[in-house]
Amino acid sequence: MKLKTFKAGVHPQYNKELASSSSISPIKPFPSKLSIPMSQHLGGPSEPLVKRGDEVAIGQLIGKATGSMGVNIHSPVFGKVSKVLPKPLVGGKMANYIEIDVDVEKTSNFVWQKTNVNISSLSKPEIINRIKEAGIVGLGGATFPTHIKYSVPEGKVIDTLIINGAECEPYLTCDHRLMLEKAEEIIKGIEIVAKLFPLKNIYIGIENNKSDAIAVFNEAIKSSKLNITVSALKTKYPEGAEKMLIKAITKRVVPSLKLPLDIGVVVSNVGTIYSIYEAFYFNKPLIDRVVTISGDLVKKGLNILAPIGTPFENLVSLVELTSPEIYKVVVGGPMMGVAVPTIDYTVTKGTCGILLLSEKISKAFDETPCIKCGSCAKSCPMGLMPFNLAAYTKAKKFDIVKNYNAFDCIECGCCSYVCPAKIDIVGWIRYAKNYIKATQNKNNGK
Amino acid sequence: MEFKKEGYILASSPHIRRPVSTQKVMLLVTATLVPAIIFSILFFGTKVIALYASAIITCLVTEGVIEYIRKKNIKSLADGSAIVTAILLVMTLPPSVGWQQTAVGSFIAIAVAKELFGGLGQNIFNPALVGRAFLSAAYPVSITTFEAPAKVFKFLPDAVSSATPLAAAKFDKVFTPISNLFFGQVGGCIGETSSLALIFGGIILLLIGVTNYRLVISYLGTVILFATIFWIKDPQTYANPLFHLFSGGLILGAFYMATDLVTSPTTNLGNVIFGVGAGVLVFLIRFFGGYPEGVMYSILFMNACTPLINRFTKNKVFGT
Numbered sequence: 001m002k003l004k005t006f007k008a009g010v011h012p013q014y015n016k017e018l019a020s021s022s023s024i025s026p027i028k029p030f031p032s033k034l035s036i037p038m039s040q041h042l043g044g045p046s047e048p049l050v051k052r053g054d055e056v057a058i059g060q061l062i063g064k065a066t067g068s069m070g071v072n073i074h075s076p077v078f079g080k081v082s083k084v085l086p087k088p089l090v091g092g093k094m095a096n097y098i099e100i101d102v103d104v105e106k107t108s109n110f111v112w113q114k115t116n117v118n119i120s121s122l123s124k125p126e127i128i129n130r131i132k133e134a135g136i137v138g139l140g141g142a143t144f145p146t147h148i149k150y151s152v153p154e155g156k157v158i159d160t161l162i163i164n165g166a167e168c169e170p171y172l173t174c175d176h177r178l179m180l181e182k183a184e185e186i187i188k189g190i191e192i193v194a195k196l197f198p199l200k201n202i203y204i205g206i207e208n209n210k211s212d213a214i215a216v217f218n219e220a221i222k223s224s225k226l227n228i229t230v231s232a233l234k235t236k237y238p239e240g241a242e243k244m245l246i247k248a249i250t251k252r253v254v255p256s257l258k259l260p261l262d263i264g265v266v267v268s269n270v271g272t273i274y275s276i277y278e279a280f281y282f283n284k285p286l287i288d289r290v291v292t293i294s295g296d297l298v299k300k301g302l303n304i305l306a307p308i309g310t311p312f313e314n315l316v317s318l319v320e321l322t323s324p325e326i327y328k329v330v331v332g333g334p335m336m337g338v339a340v341p342t343i344d345y346t347v348t349k350g351t352c353g354i355l356l357l358s359e360k361i362s363k364a365f366d367e368t369p370c371i372k373c374g375s376c377a378k379s380c381p382m383g384l385m386p387f388n389l390a391a392y393t394k395a396k397k398f399d400i401v402k403n404y405n406a407f408d409c410i411e412c413g414c415c416s417y418v419c420p421a422k423i424d425i426v427g428w429i430r431y432a433k434n435y436i437k438a439t440q441n442k443n444n445g446k
Numbered sequence: 447m448e449f450k451k452e453g454y455i456l457a458s459s460p461h462i463r464r465p466v467s468t469q470k471v472m473l474l475v476t477a478t479l480v481p482a483i484i485f486s487i488l489f490f491g492t493k494v495i496a497l498y499a500s501a502i503i504t505c506l507v508t509e510g511v512i513e514y515i516r517k518k519n520i521k522s523l524a525d526g527s528a529i530v531t532a533i534l535l536v537m538t539l540p541p542s543v544g545w546q547q548t549a550v551g552s553f554i555a556i557a558v559a560k561e562l563f564g565g566l567g568q569n570i571f572n573p574a575l576v577g578r579a580f581l582s583a584a585y586p587v588s589i590t591t592f593e594a595p596a597k598v599f600k601f602l603p604d605a606v607s608s609a610t611p612l613a614a615a616k617f618d619k620v621f622t623p624i625s626n627l628f629f630g631q632v633g634g635c636i637g638e639t640s641s642l643a644l645i646f647g648g649i650i651l652l653l654i655g656v657t658n659y660r661l662v663i664s665y666l667g668t669v670i671l672f673a674t675i676f677w678i679k680d681p682q683t684y685a686n687p688l689f690h691l692f693s694g695g696l697i698l699g700a701f702y703m704a705t706d707l708v709t710s711p712t713t714n715l716g717n718v719i720f721g722v723g724a725g726v727l728v729f730l731i732r733f734f735g736g737y738p739e740g741v742m743y744s745i746l747f748m749n750a751c752t753p754l755i756n757r758f759t760k761n762k763v764f765g766t
Contacts, residue, residue, distance in 0.1 A: 243764065253765050254764075254765050256763060256764070256765040313451070321449055324448055325450060330461050334459070334460060335459060335460045335461075335462070339454065339455065339461060340456075341456050342452035343451045361462055368468055369522075369567035369568070370567045371468055371527075372567060372707055372710075372712060374712035374713065377712050382764040383762050383764045384761065385712070408764065417462065417464055418466070419463075420470070422463065424457075430458065
């Protein structure tokens with residue numbers, strides 16, 4: 001069968017075999033302390049509902065959604081709030097954290113009971129509301145509030161649902177394992193989401209370096225009443241980027257600066273769908289997620305089901321290292337993830353992986369002059385001229401940067417990856433975008 | 447295991463990079479030129495080694511001094527671009543030039559064509575060709591004085607004269623056998639005569655993806671196309687297309703000069719436009735111009751057009 005794909009992109013070393021054979025296992029020993037940030041999603045921070053000394057129960061709402069893009073946050077454990085304090089998030093911004101001393105015994109003994117939910121009797125608002133209550137966000141990394149994504153504005157007709165199982169980032173295997181181990185549950189999750197839209201097509205896009213997952217789903221879709229197609233995708237980065245995935249599978253092109261819903265498509269990550277399944281079949285809010293712990297310094301990577309708020313140290317101490325000299329720690333994949341300066345961070349809803357990287361593989365280079373080779377332009381999936389954008393940013397010609405479609409950049413990092421001059425092209429573009437946005441906000445405020 | 451818990455390196459994504467650097471690209475280009483360098487020494491004697499040495503030393507010293515004056519990091523000399531320029535410059539010179547003239551050309555190539563424009567990546571014109579153009583103007587006699595090559599390949603017929611095949615064809619209607627042209631046993635510039643050696647190295651570069659095959663094919667293709675038309679019309683007056691392909695500096699120019707990353711367009715379409723434009727110019731100069739050869743001017747002229755080509759051949763942005 002011909003593999004589906006998009007134009008351009010890059011082929012980094014995937015190194016998925018480090019963790020792809022490790023099945024999902026609950027964290028052991030269970031962390032005695034959780035630290036849960038009130039800002040884990042795209043949108044305004046949640047409002048803490050508990051204070052120091054409060055007892056909390058598993059699944060209890062502890063952070064209330066505020067604003068139009070707010071998301072609920074629930075306690076993943078039984079325990080007692082020890083502190084509510086501001087600390088930095090991954091990436092450097094500050095947020096309130098709720099710290100919980102965990103009642104490990106009580107939490108470990110707790111089992112989520114299956115509900116006798118009748119999916120076919122649920123109305124659309126009931127589904128959206130349940131997703132909202134459960135605090136579900138896109139688990140692919142962007143953490144966009146799922147109930148907002150599914151609340152399609154009047155006049156937009158969604159006829160295509162794409163489940164994103166591409167997992168094109170090197171090293172990460174959390175979606176891969178989830179697809180292998182929870183295929184039936186994911187199908188049940190799809191059946192819930194499918195009730196929201198007048199769908200004509202449902203696709204599950206999986207890169208062909210996960211042929212076992214493709215096989216599992218080809219089998220699993222047979223039992224579903226829905227007409228689901230498994231799309232085998234070419235292994236290429238960034239195959240899982242929303243616009244690229246839609247192009248590869250449906251040939252539809254999301255117009256510049258528009259959203260997938262403008263062309264009738266909704267894309268959700270497999271992890272998101274799984275958490276929707278749990279929210280309906282177990283009444284379980286989004287309180288844990290699968291985190292891949294890997295990297296070239298790791299002997300064997302792991303896929304751990306970790307409660308939100310688990311300190312990275314608890315996870316990193318589970319893997320055996322080939323050297324204690326960690327050069328970089330990256331949260332997420334190596335292409336788009338964020339580097340952190342210390343281990344003192346905790347798992348959030350968007351934490352798909354923690355990568356421990358050596359200097360050899362993740363060395364930060366000094367930039368040398370651009371030799372106009374055009375590698376970046378050839379690799380850019382959005383068809384931009386990245387080296388021009390970087391050069392004009394350096395020259396502070398922000399109006400030209402904007403006219404050169406800087407805001408179409410999806411920040412996948414292919415340009416920086418291929419650049420022989422080691423210029424951090426995507427870094428410059430990001431800088432320009434932030435600068436232009438900040439200037440606009442300033443001008444609007446006047 | 448106890449591990450480092452803080453002091454990790456902070457950098458923005460992506461955190462992995464393709465294992466390619468400017469230095470590696472330049473090294474590759476140099477490595478693929480080795481066969482042509484060896485052929486040039488075989489054909490024109492060990493004296494050309496002195497010319498290569500003169501050019502390489504002058505280019506490195508010139509670049510080093512100017513970078514130092516501009517308060518740049520002299521470590522950038524290690525990128526190897528000056529060495530590539532030096533080798534290519536020597537290859538475009540006749541074997542009879544002296545090491546002093548070579549040094550002057552090298553100085554002009556680096557100081558004027560490269561550093562005056564802002565150094566690596568900023569130059570508009572191919573530095574080696576600017577150096578060569580300067581020498582053509584400064585020493586018009588010695589730059590057009592050619593000598594017969596050594597008889598390296600005994601099976602080939604004797605080279606007819608010490609004039610270049612293109613000049614012999616254009617002014618005396620004497621056509622050199624294609625086999626001599628292909629192996630390079632003809633009069634000509636130091637590194638340009640052996641099409642065999644240049645194509646061997648050039649194809650390696652194309653396969654690795656350092657140079658753009660679209661430019662090479664459109665450049666050579668355009669010359670072949672026009673040469674064929676004229677040859678069919680009047681084979682007595684005009685040499686056949688293979689003669690035009692393998693004679694003069696066309697192969698060297700197409701594989702190594704026109705494809706210079708800095709001075710050629712960025713996009714695939716831009717590369718085709720560059721190639722066709724340069725091909726037309728070679729044809730016009732060879733067939734109608736006063737000079738027997740036009741590769742140098744064709745590339746320099748298209749270099750000047752490159753910013754314009756780049757401007758009008760931008761990629762199509764996804765979703766627009």
